Amino acid sequence: MVLDDLGTSLRSSLDKLQGKTRLDEDDVEEIVKEIQRSLLSADVDVSLVMELSSSIESRALEEEPPGGTTARDHVLKIVYEEMVALVGDSTELPLENQTILLAGLQGSGKTTSAAKMAWWFSKKGLRPAVIQTDTFRPGAYDQAKQMCERAEVDFYGDPDGDDPVEIAREGLEATADADVHIVDTAGRHALEDDLIAEIEEIEGVVDPDRSLLVLDAAIGQGAKEQAKQFESSIGIEGVVITKLDGTAKGGGALTAVNETGSSIAFLGTGETVQDIERFEPSGFISRLLGM
């Protein structure tokens, strides 16, 4: 099971339970403290950590371990269940025609992820196209175009255009032959009202089957505010976590999933178009708890 490679400090506090069949309050308190530490250093939202750890604590104290289960295994199971309940399964992505809208903070990895996802769908036998609506960032058109060449997928953009909504509309028409439309957008954050209004307009025209929030694995406590804003303006059906090839734990994604009532769709693990994986809960949970 995933929790076999729990963080060393967490594991050593669990090891103390070895052989015990009953937990006293001190045991539970110590373990809960370690879990809090792990989640907080993984950038999970502070109030969410407190909620999670209090439900782990009360379950650990109240529930009888089933016969033959050691106290240690019992706690492990509770921790795992609580985490799984929160993070859920990978966002469902049927292999059929669909439109996906990408949104997120400046520099979070949207353009790179658009090309990666297109590559991923093409490997599944579908024909994807990326539509670049970012008219703001210098070089955005060239970047997306070159990434799509590397992914060997269709691309639409307008280097001279200045209206993202218009480009989105034209792009969907121009790539009508494609099965999967992935619409990239310029970076923006929760406090930029004009840009939030702009993405609402883009969303209106694109009418996506799902909107995905692209989050840098290293984002801190701000993840909550960002996720809340994107959820209320365009509705978020899934989260893409990027830059997981670094040391950041990606706890902001847990916060975002909690805020948006969604799930995690993809993980980005590098700068090339192949560096993409579908989300898988157990590996992510063990990373959060500090492997």
Next chain:
Amino acid sequence: IIEEEDLEDPLWDLEMALLESDVEMSVAERILETVRETMLGESRKQVETTGELVEAALHDALLDVIAVGQFDFEERIAEAEKPVTIVFTGVNGVGKTTTIAKLSEWLAERGYSSVLANGDTYRAGANEQIGEHADRLDRQLISHDQGGDPAAVIYDGIEYAQANDIDVVLGDTAGRLHTSDDLMAQLEKIDRVVDPDMTLFVDEAVAGQDAVNRAKEFNEAAAIDGAVLTKADADSSGGAAISIAYVTGKPILFLGTGQGYDDITRFDPEALVDSLLGKE
């Protein structure tokens, strides 16, 4: 007299507050440890609560960390032999290239000419991105084709500046994660070959706990002289500044506050501490 147990609750509250502001956990704990040590055995006046005293001590401890090594960037440029070469480092997407464009304008407003040298010979669209900034600002850009040697590009930038009496060379580098041994070795090589007058580490105000790891690794690969914290407009807390200053012992020099060329301001340590302690 303040005893151990009087401190427990206020220190816990402050630790949570620091974590909510994205100060890295071990950094927060070490700062609170100095607060604990200064407080223990202190006597308290009747008018003060332990909480108030602890907060005052934390204010001083944070300011100690964040005010480390502050220097006048403009003065440093003014006094240095020209051209002054500045290389910008940092992980992917934090705002290095945009910061270079902003600083080029910041320097121009103060009477210094600059040339941009694109040491990012890797990322898709990197030449086009910095090229468009150079066009808009009417600056010279030195660039090579994708796949070229980053150190060579910046070196060409220095030669161009020497030949054309340009004051400052702004050398960009490709974003890289500190976990990539190859790319970190390449950064060391750039640092060795170019031997810049200043290396500025760029990170973003929205960064969380990982800010400590990367600041440390980048500082080890190519010793930094200071840092720039971008995207401060997206986040009001910015505890990452504390983490970076603490692990590198180097000052935060500028804040990026938006995507426009004017959106850069001198970093003010006091203002950051006040905002961390909720006194905006």
